Amino acid sequence: MTTTAESGPAGAGRADIGRNEIGKARLRKEDAHLITGRSRYTDNMVLPGMLHLAMVRSPYAHAKITAIDVSAAKASAGVLAVLTGADIAGEQGSLPNVWPVTPDQKAPEHPAIAVDEVAFSGEIVAVIIARSVAAARDAVELVDVDYDELPVVMDLEEAFTDKVLAHTTLESNKSATWVFDSAEAGTGTSVEDALADSEVVVERTLYQQRLIPAFMEPRSTVVDPTGEQITMWSSTQIPHILRFALAITLGIPESKVRVIAPDVGGGFGGKLQVTPEEIITVVAARRMGKPCKFTETRSESLQVGHHGRAQVQRLKIGATKEGIVTGFSVNLLADMGAYLGLITSGIPILGAFMYNGIYKFPAYRFECNNIFTNKPWTDAYRGAGRPEATFAIERMMDELATELAMDPLELREKNWIKHTEFPFATVAGLEYDTGNYEAATAKAVELFDYEGLRAEQKRRRENNHPVQLGIGVSTFTEMCGLAPSRVLGALNYAAGGWEHAQVRVLPTGNVEVVTGSSAHGQGHETAWSQLVADRLGVPFENVEVLHGDTQVSQRGMDTYGSRSLTVGGMAVLAAADKVIEKAKVIAAHMMESSEDDLEFANGAFTVKGTEQSTAFGEIAFAAFSAHNMPDGVEPNLDSEATFDPVNFSYPHGTHLAAMEVDTETGHVSVLKYVCVDDVGVVVNPMLVEGQVHGGLAQGISQALYEEAVYDDAGTLVSGSFVDYLVPGAPDLPHYITDRTETPATSNQLGAKGVGEAGTIASTPAIVNGVLDAVRHLGVKDIKMPCTPSRVWHALQEAKTSGGVQ
Amino acid sequence: MASSTSITVDVDGVTYTDDVEPRLLLVQYLRERLGKTGTLIGCDTTNCGACTVHLDGVSVKSCTMFAVQADGHQVTTIEGLAQNGKLAPLQEAFHQCHALQCGFCTPGMIMQSASLLKENPHPTETEIRDGLEGNLCRCTGYQNIVAAVKSVADGVEYDESGVSVSDDLVDDLAADGSERTGVS
Numbered sequence: 001m002t003t004t005a006e007s008g009p010a011g012a013g014r015a016d017i018g019r020n021e022i023g024k025a026r027l028r029k030e031d032a033h034l035i036t037g038r039s040r041y042t043d044n045m046v047l048p049g050m051l052h053l054a055m056v057r058s059p060y061a062h063a064k065i066t067a068i069d070v071s072a073a074k075a076s077a078g079v080l081a082v083l084t085g086a087d088i089a090g091e092q093g094s095l096p097n098v099w100p101v102t103p104d105q106k107a108p109e110h111p112a113i114a115v116d117e118v119a120f121s122g123e124i125v126a127v128i129i130a131r132s133v134a135a136a137r138d139a140v141e142l143v144d145v146d147y148d149e150l151p152v153v154m155d156l157e158e159a160f161t162d163k164v165l166a167h168t169t170l171e172s173n174k175s176a177t178w179v180f181d182s183a184e185a186g187t188g189t190s191v192e193d194a195l196a197d198s199e200v201v202v203e204r205t206l207y208q209q210r211l212i213p214a215f216m217e218p219r220s221t222v223v224d225p226t227g228e229q230i231t232m233w234s235s236t237q238i239p240h241i242l243r244f245a246l247a248i249t250l251g252i253p254e255s256k257v258r259v260i261a262p263d264v265g266g267g268f269g270g271k272l273q274v275t276p277e278e279i280i281t282v283v284a285a286r287r288m289g290k291p292c293k294f295t296e297t298r299s300e301s302l303q304v305g306h307h308g309r310a311q312v313q314r315l316k317i318g319a320t321k322e323g324i325v326t327g328f329s330v331n332l333l334a335d336m337g338a339y340l341g342l343i344t345s346g347i348p349i350l351g352a353f354m355y356n357g358i359y360k361f362p363a364y365r366f367e368c369n370n371i372f373t374n375k376p377w378t379d380a381y382r383g384a385g386r387p388e389a390t391f392a393i394e395r396m397m398d399e400l401a402t403e404l405a406m407d408p409l410e411l412r413e414k415n416w417i418k419h420t421e422f423p424f425a426t427v428a429g430l431e432y433d434t435g436n437y438e439a440a441t442a443k444a445v446e447l448f449d450y451e452g453l454r455a456e457q458k459r460r461r462e463n464n465h466p467v468q469l470g471i472g473v474s475t476f477t478e479m480c481g482l483a484p485s486r487v488l489g490a491l492n493y494a495a496g497g498w499e500h501a502q503v504r505v506l507p508t509g510n511v512e513v514v515t516g517s518s519a520h521g522q523g524h525e526t527a528w529s530q531l532v533a534d535r536l537g538v539p540f541e542n543v544e545v546l547h548g549d550t551q552v553s554q555r556g557m558d559t560y561g562s563r564s565l566t567v568g569g570m571a572v573l574a575a576a577d578k579v580i581e582k583a584k585v586i587a588a589h590m591m592e593s594s595e596d597d598l599e600f601a602n603g604a605f606t607v608k609g610t611e612q613s614t615a616f617g618e619i620a621f622a623a624f625s626a627h628n629m630p631d632g633v634e635p636n637l638d639s640e641a642t643f644d645p646v647n648f649s650y651p652h653g654t655h656l657a658a659m660e661v662d663t664e665t666g667h668v669s670v671l672k673y674v675c676v677d678d679v680g681v682v683v684n685p686m687l688v689e690g691q692v693h694g695g696l697a698q699g700i701s702q703a704l705y706e707e708a709v710y711d712d713a714g715t716l717v718s719g720s721f722v723d724y725l726v727p728g729a730p731d732l733p734h735y736i737t738d739r740t741e742t743p744a745t746s747n748q749l750g751a752k753g754v755g756e757a758g759t760i761a762s763t764p765a766i767v768n769g770v771l772d773a774v775r776h777l778g779v780k781d782i783k784m785p786c787t788p789s790r791v792w793h794a795l796q797e798a799k800t801s802g803g804v805q
Numbered sequence: 806m807a808s809s810t811s812i813t814v815d816v817d818g819v820t821y822t823d824d825v826e827p828r829l830l831l832v833q834y835l836r837e838r839l840g841k842t843g844t845l846i847g848c849d850t851t852n853c854g855a856c857t858v859h860l861d862g863v864s865v866k867s868c869t870m871f872a873v874q875a876d877g878h879q880v881t882t883i884e885g886l887a888q889n890g891k892l893a894p895l896q897e898a899f900h901q902c903h904a905l906q907c908g909f910c911t912p913g914m915i916m917q918s919a920s921l922l923k924e925n926p927h928p929t930e931t932e933i934r935d936g937l938e939g940n941l942c943r944c945t946g947y948q949n950i951v952a953a954v955k956s957v958a959d960g961v962e963y964d965e966s967g968v969s970v971s972d973d974l975v976d977d978l979a980a981d982g983s984e985r986t987g988v989s
Binding site for chain 2: 734
């Protein structure tokens, strides 16, 4: 690992306090129960008298509901009730969209159970409530729904023409148009002028296929309405936001709702949602007065859990003959699907600030049209807008390099921000605080053996080797640590971006940390324990982290957008610092000295220049017994803090992929994958490594394997794991990973965030590599996923259209 | 309600006799009747492997068997793997190598890995990956899972520092796996 700056903010301040935990590959506290089967996923939950739900779903992608006959289902063994949209129309409300990106954004009503019209295949039209799951599912078949089919619009470019409308209640498929123009914003010049004056302009249309998050744990919800409070357990990333949303959607006082996210089996943005199923389970439980559970099948999860990506990217990049980029124009069509989910509309807009990547572009324009289709709605999926942006710019840099006959790394180097130029105000209006693209790239090039692989590529081309070699380059940065509340306000997002934490000191000196972050595999319990152990000097083992229950962690903004450490972790540190301040007053009293004479290190206050000291545990007990407190000081060391970041953090990295393409079969394989990421100061390198690996898998998988495929009638064809290819161990390569470390300045630790990095960078690296292997054979583009069939067809088309052979 | 059949199954060392519906899946029997919720359901199509258990010592996907088919057999779940409070080597290795994140695939992945090592005690990286083909993980990208299985095959003994050595293991694996040049 290379450290590119000696000391950032991490080195400042409380560097005197035993820094022995930051950077240690602590094994996870979360593991013991998960490796022994003592897990607490929502579907494991059983409550007395619990009833089970099954959903009746529309087989049509667009239809009027003309009649529903539930009598046979109601009469079925074990069934207690069947509810339709009409039955609960007065109480189900409309599912929330908290990000109206423009004042004139259009959106249809979004009831949990459709009342008059369905707009995608799989939309719920009724719910069965029964004594067992089997009885509920049996009865689904007995509900008789009459539909009048309506025309469907599935293709995004076709939807943009408004020839067929996705909703009969809307006049257009266009939900909103969102524009950023550097000339208007004052962050750059006019892109139109820049492109008109450019010596070279490359224009391409790229496609971001629709993806399915495909977390391993299907979503599950249990609602207990007994007692005066409603308790929900749900497989969610966002218990706090969910509680608020349930309250506003259903008109229940927020104080009467408790949401618990127990063990959650992955999310990747897919569980950043307030779902119809959650609303319905609450409604059912209140109606029945008994606990109710709904657990989706995998097919339901793939069919109706929100999807991701799904954009058409119309791109123009201008440059001088020497390869200096003069302007970048981005025109997007973004597929909302049939409704606006929680932040559906904002996802492509999150990308708006990232299309300039790590580069110094003088002019930039971004326009996004949010479009409705008759598909399930899209929303956050790992990276959320930023993978799409990175894919666009990194593919275009390769296209430009090809046009200029220049090495793609050389072109990037000519345009990227040099490490001496930070902080750097970008053309998209952000201020990148730190970074060192040279260092990360140099390290990646060395690990990859870039020159050696280029030589091998040349050999294979000269020999006409059936398996050609391509080298894919991808550099990236992303905005992490969502988000400064003021920025969110300026973007018209309904909530803030802060995070909350409490540190509670027990009489024994053990510490409980309460965090508003809501982990679902990331390892927060381990990392937060390290933060607090480091700060308070207490043993790692003596820290307990509590999360995922709105009654324990009263305030929180939950987990997404690589925000947990850079926002949630900082709240934890701020709360820990307050504990130290409180302890200092008591310690001074106990040692009969002045607070100014005390220093805190390794879990003890010492009177400067003496041997006299008091350990943290002694102070904790003194505060508990309260026999001898200073006047006016409360007898506890507990504290809480809310941290609101002043800026995003900007991890970056360079990823290099050596791709083999079998020109006879179209088969693609990863020969070598190297990534060097700079995620700032690292608390636990083992956890960081894990996040990078998993991110790479998902990014590589977008490039090669995954796609939600629909037929013309609007039915999901890839509706099971037989057809939707989540890669297995043999489908993925061995990753060579490394890091450089340039501390962020936006938080006191210098951390940047790592959850999405691998996903963002790897997709363009892989596709660039595939194209680099076959471009000399006349192939110009291959749509993702680059399946053997697509690659083979691209090669055949290149042959027949007279490509170089 | 369909007619019931009586079955007797040994699960994690305890003999159970129950009346079950013929259509009840083994995984449902384990979870709903015996409370063995350590075994999880991730799909409906026998693709994900989250429900993997051992039937007479051989891995099976318990969502693809009826409970009645387990009549007279011995089933081991993730909950029966640790003996006398001591983790099985694979459980320890998954912990040490950071081979799990959300943990949902972990019970199935560990059970399948155990079966894999029983059949092939010294697998190459490729053989490990191929042997785990029927178990999906969405969090780890598999690298640390492969390292964990390899570490057990290699008889790696872990210290008690509480600090991971997975980086070294992954590096060793890369060295060992030199025969593996790409994904197929």
